[in-house]
Amino acid sequence: MSLRPHIRFIVNPVSGPKSRVDVAARIQSLLNHEKFKHDIVYTTHAGHAPELARKAADKGYEIVVAVGGDGTVNEVAQGLLYSETALAILPKGSGNGLARHLKIPMGLDGALKALNRGQISTIDSGSINGHAFFTTAGIGFDAYISSVFAGNKKRGLQTYVELVMKEVLSYKHLPIKARINDNSFDTNCYVMAFANAAQYGNNAYIAPMADIQDGLLDVCLVRKLDLVKALHLSYCMITKQLANVDSAEYFKTTHVKVETEEPMMFHADGDYKGKATDFEVEMKPLSLKVLVP
Incomplete structure (x- = not known):
């Protein structure tokens, strides 16, 4: 890994309950910039997140963060399967199943702080009819x-x-x-x-x-x-x-x-x-x- 791992945040702007929280501003405020460099991209349609995640993995990003609900997490994770790039989650949906299982804090600020000190692990996935x-x-x-x-x-x-x-x-x-x-x-x-x-x-x-x-x-x-x-x-x-x-x-x-x-x-x-x-x-x-x- 590089001295400052590169993180891509993939934000679904319509995910979850309506909120006035400025996600980009919270990332800028709470991300440990001495530890990470980052960029932020936004999805524009269903099926966009896997493409954005796959491109980040191909470019050697160490971490890609899904900012959204279960659908966004699923799409980002699809783009990272079998790659060396790790999925992180800032939960912003109604269910947040994987984030809860991984014990990621539900609040945006808490999840960002957890990301700063996070460790990489490896998990299983499943497939139903592809x-x-x-x-x-x-x-x-x-x-x-x-x-x-x-x-x-x-x-x-x-x-x-x-x-x-x-x-x-x-x-x-x-x-x-x-x-x-x-x-x-x-x-x-x-x-x-x-x-x-x-x-x-x-x-x-x-x-x-x-x-x-x-x-x-x-x-x-x-x-x-x-x-x-x-x-x-x-x-x-x-x-x-x-x-x-x-x-x-x-x-x-x-x-x-x-x-x-x-x-x-x-x-x-x-x-x-x-x-x-x-x-x-x-x-x-x-x-x-x-x-x-």
């Missing part, structure tokens, strides 16, 4: 909620919870054929979540035992759900007890194949990706360098 994810991916109800949430003008945890409670009874489970650890089985599926990290975001823990460096997916299968079970599951997600409830089954694996008769929705890091009848989910061990406090 789409990279770093916290969770899933098929079924959580993907359906992602599709509805994406079209909602209001953001944040309250909006997400309201959508879940509104839609939980109308969404129906579907039959699937799954192959996990060389075992094939037919089952119902309300939701099948593939967890690299422990939580979706907002401290909602879908896989409390997940280790982001173990090379394994933590697969959570919920076959059927009613309102009582949904309320119980929601409580257990918030209290990190989901792995201990009867409604959810867990598997650890490196590769999952799922076939469905009817097209099912799927998401990657909360970003709705569409529908499919065939799903292939796999791990990419130790594929991303990250800066952690």
